[in-house]
Amino acid sequence: MARDYVSVLDSLNVDYEVVGRGKDSSTAFEVATGRTVLTGGITRAIGNGIVPDRAIVAVGVEELAEVAYELLDAGVTRLLLEKPGGLCSEELVKIRGRASSAEVIVAYNRRHYMSTSTARQIISDDGGVRSFFFEVTEWPNATEPEQVKSSVRQRWFLAQSSHVVDLAFHLGGHPINWASWNGGSLPWHPESSRFAGAGITNTGATFGFHGDWEAPGRWGLEVMTRSRRIIFRPLETLQVMSIGSLEVVPVPIDDQIDRDFKPGLYEQTRSFLLEEDGVACTL
Incomplete structure (x- = not known):
């Protein structure tokens, strides 16, 4: 870095x-x-x-x-x-x-991705976030991050997965009432390997999340407004599904600065x- x-x-x-x-x-x-x-x-x-x-x-x-x-x-x-x-x-x-x-x-x-900046404008135009869902599955299949110390590997959700968690609550509001569950384990992360939860934020948006570090998957975030489903997958890109349609359409983003430097x-x-x-x- x-x-x-x-x-x-x-x-x-x-x-x-x-x-x-x-x-x-x-x-x-x-x-x-x-x-x-x-x-x-x-x-x-x-x-x-x-x-x-x-x-x-x-x-x-x-x-x-x-x-x-x-x-x-x-x-x-x-x-x-x-x-x-x-x-x-x-x-x-x-x-x-x-x-x-x-x-x-x-x-x-x-929070400073050009995709995030564009999404904030869409959310504002549509009157705010109604609900959102994010995935915290590590990729590829949570291969042990041997480049970091054991103390960091054992706190990998905080050290790594919190990136997408932060983005989700940045857009959807701070959680005020929620529940979470976890299960499974990995040799280098014995506390858990599967994560799920749901709740509501201070803006009134409902949310859910899921992650399975022993199954295929990747980070992702979907934010719902009254008019559109805003899809970050991968997080550097943006797609939308408009109400009344099942078509997922890429959103043009002026992201040259995120290509020239680390996004x-x-x-x-x-x-x-x-x-x-x-x-x-x-x-």
Whole structure:
């Protein structure tokens, strides 16, 4: 993710410094991006007097909270923290508590997809969301994510599946009354492998969700208005089914920016820097 942010920041002509940890990873980063890395980690950087007003945290999931704590304690006032922000709700609560007057944004970049922006306009035109359904099946067939640590694999729903969960509730409202069920297990995720639930949000929209990590499937989201069914599958694209018809029609999207950079990242970063992010996920 850090390399993706460099591409965006360079395109925006922003002055910034990169702080890394180990020498080997920092050297590889420098070779890939052409950017000099200050090694030794955030503790050393702060000790050397490097405390910016704004910071972007793009480290491993298991390290997000600790880096956020240090930056906030040092006086950073605006923080863009890679999703999901921490490994558990306790870490997120601590971040919020230590933020004081600082603003912390969790970088759920799918809120900034051009498909999402287009869907928000359709939803507004149609008078709001009446109901929605999302699928949290991991693909392909929940192959063990060996590239991350065991502590992260065991919290994979939060670390990974929460991307689509966040997008669904961003569009449909916050859940206020709901129930959920789970079953099954995987060797690397013993708590469960099947998920289901339903409820209602603060906007009055009803919702349901399902996921089976031991069966074929993929992330998906369907949002219903009075006039249209808005389909995200994959999430970067948009299709609609209009009332009175069974035809599913692709929606034209001006998504060149999501093709040039990691989808959603350019607009998310630009909005963060300009302090005009009205759709951000804040703590």
